[in-house]
Amino acid sequence: MESIQTDAICLPIPDMYLAEVRFDNARETGTFIVEHMELYEGDLVYVTGPMQEKVGTVIDVTYHCKIRPSKYERVVAKIDTDLYGEFxxxxxxxxxxxxxxxxxxxxxxxxxxxxxxxxxxxxxxxxxxxxxxxxxxxxxxxxxxxxxxxxxxxxxxxxxxxxxxxxxxxxxxxxxxxxxxxxxxxxxxxxxxxxxxxxxxxxxxxxxxxxxxxxxxxxxxxxxxxxxxxxxxxxxxxxxNMSISRKYGKIIKLTEESYGGFIVYED
Structure with missing residues (x-):
């Protein structure tokens, strides 16, 4: 696990903490328990509960707080959007x-x-x-x-x-x-x-x-x-859209010239 640096001490990321997740299509947000997983703002996740079939985006994490596990649904998976290799x-x-x-x-x-x-x-x-x-x-x-x-x-x-x-x-x-x-x-x-x-x-x-x-x-x-x-x-x-646009935080237009490789075009 990585650590969290503060002015006084360096705290390890706990095995259980909370993440606030936004669901773009539903325009809803919720707070979910994260266990044995490293999440950061911008990560894409799946959760349990009513939104389990929707992809959510982590918008905030709270590492050290009081948690009542029975009160929250959970993050069950983090989506790996990185693509490496030859295409x-x-x-x-x-x-x-x-x-x-x-x-x-x-x-x-x-x-x-x-x-x-x-x-x-x-x-x-x-x-x-x-x-x-x-x-x-x-x-x-x-x-x-x-x-x-x-x-x-x-x-x-x-x-x-x-x-x-x-x-x-x-x-x-x-x-x-x-x-x-x-x-x-x-x-x-x-x-x-x-x-x-x-x-x-x-x-x-x-x-x-x-x-x-x-x-x-x-x-x-x-x-x-x-x-x-x-x-x-x-x-x-x-x-x-999954690997490039989300990483840059906006939809980037795909042109015929970009079909040959990952090329980022400014608006």
């Missing part, structure tokens, strides 16, 4: 083959509270099919058409593949999680945690996005993926 710009995405850059557990918190249900389980049988031939994917034409629209509207905001195990987040009426397995050019399973029975538009959008990424010469997938058996891609606007 390949590809249309609306930044792509990386750096395993430590955008791993699933870190990126999930950009979109979903750790208190949400998470991935689903599937007890139905699945027949593997080649990714390049989606005609063998058992989905209705209407759902496939809607999934194609989702893909074209860039609603697959995050996708990764780690030693054949895939994970994606699709923006619909809320954020949905899609898991899949891709080995030897075949999809061996795919499942979304939405409420749709059978295969859905979110899954179809992910398959189209995966097709696009694996087939694009700009990322040289076959050679780069073989080195670490990992890749991830994030929507540029999402990455910009």
């Amino acid at each position: 390949i710009p590809l249309e609306h995405l930044w792509v990386t083959f750096d395993r430590d850059c955008m791993d699933k557990d870190k990126m999930r918190l950009w979109f979903l509270s750790p208190l949400t249900d998470g991935e689903c389980m599937d007890s139905c049988g699945f027949i593997p099919f080649a990714l390049h031939n989606l005609d063998n994917f058992k989905i209705s034409d209407i759902r496939a058409e809607r999934g194609e629209s989702y893909y074209e509207e860039h609603r697959v905001v995050y996708i990764c593949l780690d030693k054949g195990k895939g994970y994606a987040i699709v923006q619909g009426s809320e954020y949905y999680e899609v898991t899949f397995t891709y080995i030897d050019d075949k999809i061996h399973d795919i499942l979304c945690n939405c409420y749709c029975e059978g295969h859905c538009k979110h899954e179809y959008a992910v398959l189209l996005q995966l097709q696009d990424l694996l087939g694009d010469w700009a990322v040289n997938f076959d050679e780069n993926y073989a080195k670490q058996e990992y890749f991830a891609a994030i929507d540029k606007t999402v990455a910009w």
